[in-house]
Amino acid sequence: MAKLILNRLSKTFDLGGRAAVNDVSLTVREGGFLALLGPSGCGKTTVLRMIAGFEQPSDGSILLGERVLADASEMVGPEHRNMAMVFQSYALWPHMSVAENVGYPLKVRGISGEKRERKVREALAAVHLETHADRRPADLSGGQRQRVALARCLVTEPDVVLLDEPLANLDRHLRQEMEETFREFHARSGATMIYVTHDQAEAMALATDVAVMSEGKLLQVATPEEIYARPEGRLVGGLVGQGAILSLPSPIGDKRLLDWPVVQGILGNRQEGPRTDILVRPQDVEIAAEGAAVTVLSVLFEGERYALRLALPDGQTLRAFSRHPVKVGDRLAIVIRSAWRL
Amino acid sequence: MTRPQNRGNSQPRWLFPFVVTVIFCLSVLPLGRLAATGIMSAFRGGASELLSDPGLWRSVYDTLSTSFFGMIAAVLLGGGFALLLTLFDIRGKALLGFLFMLPTMIPPQVTALSWIGMTGPSSALLKAIGLAPPLGSPQPLYSIGGIALLYGVQNAALVYLSLRAGLLALPRDAVEAARLSGASSFQVLKDVILPLSLPGFAAGAAIAFVSCVGNFGIPAILGIPAGIYTLPTLIYSKFAAFGPRTFADISVLSGLIAILSVIGLMVEARVLRGRDYRVIGLSGQVAVFRLGAWRWLAELLLWLTIFLILAMPLIALVASSLAPAYGVPLSPATVTIKAYEEILVRQAATRIAFTNSLSLSLATAFGLLVVTVLTGYFLVRSKSRFVGVISALAEIPYALPGIVLAVAFILLFAAPIPVIGISIYGTIWIILIAYFSSFFAVSLKPVVSAFRQLDPSLEEAARLSGAGFTRRLADILVPLVAPAAGASVILVFLIACNELTVSALLWSAGTQTLGVLIYNLDDSGSFNIAAALSVLVVIMVIAMMVALELMAKRLPKGVVPWRS
Structure with a gap:
C-alpha cells in the first residue's frame, strides 16, 4: 500500500467546455480516510471516477505510490487497479446470491474452493450478514444491501476503497448505523478510503481529512476540526457548520480569530472603508443584557432549544440559540464571543 | 504490472471496428449496391424504356x-x-x-x-x-x-x-x-x-x-x-x-x-x-x-x-x-384431414420447407443475437459521435419493404463474391444473409432497451472487481439482459418463420420457405393444402405470441411490441 497522489488533475468533458475538475492537487496518506465534500455538480464524483479509472484525466496525473495510474495519454484500466468501490445504487448483481456477489472479485482472480468460501464468510461476518449468504439482493433491505457492497470491497484487500455518496439512499436512522460500520471497516482494513458526500455532517463524522470542492476547484484540505475552526474563504465557511457570514469593516491587524471587544468595535464602526467577511457560529452568539442591538426575524423550536434568526440594524442576518422563548419582532442585545475572519 | 491502456471507456478496442463492419455488411453494402445499380441504369437511359411503359x-x-x-x-x-x-x-x-x-x-x-x-x-x-x-x-x-x-x-x-x-x-x-x-x-x-x-x-x-x-x-x-x-x-x-x-x-x-x-x-x-x-x-x-x-x-x-x-x-x-x-361443400360427410396428412406425412416439399424455415429462423434469431448484444452494448455505452448514424443505419433495412432488400441482395450476390470466387446466389445462404440484414433492427431493439435500463454501476463494479470485457459479458451483462435477449430470439424467429417477401425473390429449388410454399401451393391450385399449412402457421404464431405475452412482465418496457 502507498499514498495516493492527485497531481494537478483536470477533466473537461466537451472539447472547449467548462472544466468539470480544474487543477486539483491532493495527497491522501496511506490508510487515510478522506472525505470529498461539496455541493452537487462540484466535480467531486468526477474526481472519484478518475481515481477508479472510469474517466481519463484531460490533464495532470494520478499516482499510487510510484506507479502512475493515469495521465492524459495513458491509463491503467479499472480492472487492474486493485481498488474497490461502494456505489450510491449499491451495484449488486441481482442474478447472484449475496455470497456470489461478495465472492465475485475472488472468482475473477482465480481464487476458488475453500479459500474463497472462507474469505467470503469472513467478509460477511465483518458486516454482520453471515446468515444472509444465500439470499438474493432483492430480498435485502437498503442497509443490508449497502453492507453487502461493503463486504464485496473488503474481500480482496484493495489498496484504495472509494465510496460514492453511499448513504444518500438510506433513511436517517440507518445512516448513523452505517457510519459506524464504515468507521469499523476503515479501522479493520487499514485501506485508504475516499468518501464522496455533499453532507458536511457525514464528512465531519467519518473522515480523518476533509477536502472541500466547489465548481471543479479544490478549496481547502484539512482535518475536520481544523476545517470547522479555521475555514478558508467564504465558500468553505458557508459550507461547513451553520455559521452566518457577515460583511463588516476590516479590523486592524491580521488576527483572524476575533473576540468580543474587536467584534464590538467593528460592529459599531460606521465609516466607509475596506470590508471583510466574518464567520459567526450560532453557539458563539450569546443573548445578554447589554451588547449589539438586534431584531428577531424568526424563531424555530428545536426541542432542546430555540433557533433564532436575528437581524443587525444594517439588515445583515445571523443565527443564534436561545434557551428561552422569544417572539418575532422582539429587540434583543447580543454578545459575539468569538468570530472568524474568512 | 499490466500494460496501461489508452482508454477510459469500458469497450475493448475491437468493438467499434466490429460494429462498423456489421453495419457496413448488413446495411450500407446492399443498399449502396441497389442505389448504384438504380442510378447507373437511370443514366444509361435503360430506365427510360421502363418509365415510358x-x-x-x-x-x-x-x-x-x-x-x-x-x-x-x-x-x-x-x-x-x-x-x-x-x-x-x-x-x-x-x-x-x-x-x-x-x-x-x-x-x-x-x-x-x-x-x-x-x-x-x-x-x-x-x-x-x-x-x-x-x-x-x-x-x-x-x-x-x-x-x-x-x-x-x-x-x-x-x-x-x-x-x-x-x-x-x-x-x-x-x-x-x-x-x-x-x-x-x-x-x-x-x-x-x-x-x-x-x-x-x-x-x-x-x-x-x-x-x-x-x-x-x-x-x-x-x-x-x-x-x-x-x-x-x-x-x-x-x-x-x-x-x-x-x-x-x-x-x-x-x-x-x-x-x-x-x-x-x-x-x-x-x-x-x-x-x-x-x-x-x-x-x-x-x-x-x-x-x-x-x-x-x-x-x-x-x-x-x-x-x-x-x-x-x-x-x-x-x-x-x-x-x-x-x-366442395363442407359437411360432416365430406370433412377430411387429408390435407394435413398430405403436408405432414406425404409431401417432401413441405418437410423441406419446414426444415428450411425453421433452420433459417433459428440461425437468424440466435446468430443475430450474438451480433446485436455486442452492437447494443456499443450503442448504449459508447460516447462516439457515430452512434446516431450507426443506429439509424441499423434501422433502415427493416424500415424498408422486404422486397427492396431482396432486390439489393440479388444485385449484390448475382455474381460470385470477389476474391473468394464462390457464388451464394440460389443457395440458402443468400436468404440467411438477407434475413440477418432485414431483421437486425428487430433483434437489436429489445437488447438496446435492456442495456438502457441497466444501471452502469453494475458493470463498473465488475470492472473494479477485476473482470475484463469478455468476463463481464459472460458473468454480468448477458445474464442481466437475458430476458430481453430471449424475447428478441422469439420475435425474430416468429417474423422470420412467416416471412414471404424476402424469400419470394431469393428462393430456388430446394430452398423454399414456408411462406413461399404456401404461396406456391395456392398458386398451383392446391387451396386446401395451402389452407392446412396456414392453419399450422397460425397456431405457431399464436403459441409464440402467448409465450411472449407471458414473459412480458419480466421484460423491460418496449420489448414486446404490442405491449405499451
Whole structure:
C-alpha cells in the first residue's frame, strides 16, 4: 500500500467546455480516510471516477505510490487497479446470491474452493450478514444491501476503497448505523478510503481529512476540526457548520480569530472603508443584557432549544440559540464571543 | 504490472471496428449496391424504356390507391380500437388488445387465403351454411377494394400501437385540469385528448402506408389473378420472366418503393418530433372515461369487429383446410384431414420447407443475437459521435419493404463474391444473409432497451472487481439482459418463420420457405393444402405470441411490441 497522489488533475468533458475538475492537487496518506465534500455538480464524483479509472484525466496525473495510474495519454484500466468501490445504487448483481456477489472479485482472480468460501464468510461476518449468504439482493433491505457492497470491497484487500455518496439512499436512522460500520471497516482494513458526500455532517463524522470542492476547484484540505475552526474563504465557511457570514469593516491587524471587544468595535464602526467577511457560529452568539442591538426575524423550536434568526440594524442576518422563548419582532442585545475572519 | 491502456471507456478496442463492419455488411453494402445499380441504369437511359411503359404507371397508381385506402381502413379500425380501449372503461381490455394484434403477426398470404376462404362462390364455409353466392360470380376480394381492405386489417395494429402510445403518454393532469375548468367528458375528449393525440394518428397512418406499399403477400394472392400489379408484385413478375433488362428494371422499381417508403417514414419522424413535450407531468395513466349505458354497445362493437376480422377468416381457413377439395361443400360427410396428412406425412416439399424455415429462423434469431448484444452494448455505452448514424443505419433495412432488400441482395450476390470466387446466389445462404440484414433492427431493439435500463454501476463494479470485457459479458451483462435477449430470439424467429417477401425473390429449388410454399401451393391450385399449412402457421404464431405475452412482465418496457 502507498499514498495516493492527485497531481494537478483536470477533466473537461466537451472539447472547449467548462472544466468539470480544474487543477486539483491532493495527497491522501496511506490508510487515510478522506472525505470529498461539496455541493452537487462540484466535480467531486468526477474526481472519484478518475481515481477508479472510469474517466481519463484531460490533464495532470494520478499516482499510487510510484506507479502512475493515469495521465492524459495513458491509463491503467479499472480492472487492474486493485481498488474497490461502494456505489450510491449499491451495484449488486441481482442474478447472484449475496455470497456470489461478495465472492465475485475472488472468482475473477482465480481464487476458488475453500479459500474463497472462507474469505467470503469472513467478509460477511465483518458486516454482520453471515446468515444472509444465500439470499438474493432483492430480498435485502437498503442497509443490508449497502453492507453487502461493503463486504464485496473488503474481500480482496484493495489498496484504495472509494465510496460514492453511499448513504444518500438510506433513511436517517440507518445512516448513523452505517457510519459506524464504515468507521469499523476503515479501522479493520487499514485501506485508504475516499468518501464522496455533499453532507458536511457525514464528512465531519467519518473522515480523518476533509477536502472541500466547489465548481471543479479544490478549496481547502484539512482535518475536520481544523476545517470547522479555521475555514478558508467564504465558500468553505458557508459550507461547513451553520455559521452566518457577515460583511463588516476590516479590523486592524491580521488576527483572524476575533473576540468580543474587536467584534464590538467593528460592529459599531460606521465609516466607509475596506470590508471583510466574518464567520459567526450560532453557539458563539450569546443573548445578554447589554451588547449589539438586534431584531428577531424568526424563531424555530428545536426541542432542546430555540433557533433564532436575528437581524443587525444594517439588515445583515445571523443565527443564534436561545434557551428561552422569544417572539418575532422582539429587540434583543447580543454578545459575539468569538468570530472568524474568512 | 499490466500494460496501461489508452482508454477510459469500458469497450475493448475491437468493438467499434466490429460494429462498423456489421453495419457496413448488413446495411450500407446492399443498399449502396441497389442505389448504384438504380442510378447507373437511370443514366444509361435503360430506365427510360421502363418509365415510358404505361404498365409501370398503372402499377404505381394501383400501389398508391390500394395503400391509400388500406391506410384509411387501418386508421379507422386501429384508431377506433385505440381510442375505445385506452380511454374508456371497456371490460376485457387485455384480451381485446391481444386479439387485435394477431392479424398483424399472421403472415399476409395466410390472411389473404383465409379471407378468400370466407368469401366468394367457392368458400367451404359459406357453402356449409348455404350462403355461398352462385358459382361463376366473381370473388369480390380480387379487386383494388379487396386488397385495400386486407391491407387495413393487416396494418390496423400499427395505427393502434402508435395512437395508444401517444394516448398513454398524455399527461393525466392536463385532462384533470380541463375537468376542473368545468369541461364535460365529451369536451375534454374533443378539446384536449384528440388534438394532443393527432401526432399518434398521423404517425400510425404513415407507418401503415409504408407497410402497405411494401406488402407482397396480399397483392400476390388477390391482385395477380385480377391483373392488378402493385410495385412489389410487378418486381416479382418481372423477375419470374427473367430477361436481359431484369436487374436494371427491378432496381429502378425497388428504388420507387424505397422513395415512397422514405416519404412515409419522414412524415412519421416529422409528426413525432413535436411529441417530446409529452413527458411533462404525470403520464402513463390516462384518465378513463365512463361510458355508462353505452358500454355494452361499445363492447359489442369491439367483439363483433374481432369476430369479423379475426375469428371468421380463421374459421373459414380451418373449414377450407378440412374440405376435400377447393369448392366442395363442407359437411360432416365430406370433412377430411387429408390435407394435413398430405403436408405432414406425404409431401417432401413441405418437410423441406419446414426444415428450411425453421433452420433459417433459428440461425437468424440466435446468430443475430450474438451480433446485436455486442452492437447494443456499443450503442448504449459508447460516447462516439457515430452512434446516431450507426443506429439509424441499423434501422433502415427493416424500415424498408422486404422486397427492396431482396432486390439489393440479388444485385449484390448475382455474381460470385470477389476474391473468394464462390457464388451464394440460389443457395440458402443468400436468404440467411438477407434475413440477418432485414431483421437486425428487430433483434437489436429489445437488447438496446435492456442495456438502457441497466444501471452502469453494475458493470463498473465488475470492472473494479477485476473482470475484463469478455468476463463481464459472460458473468454480468448477458445474464442481466437475458430476458430481453430471449424475447428478441422469439420475435425474430416468429417474423422470420412467416416471412414471404424476402424469400419470394431469393428462393430456388430446394430452398423454399414456408411462406413461399404456401404461396406456391395456392398458386398451383392446391387451396386446401395451402389452407392446412396456414392453419399450422397460425397456431405457431399464436403459441409464440402467448409465450411472449407471458414473459412480458419480466421484460423491460418496449420489448414486446404490442405491449405499451
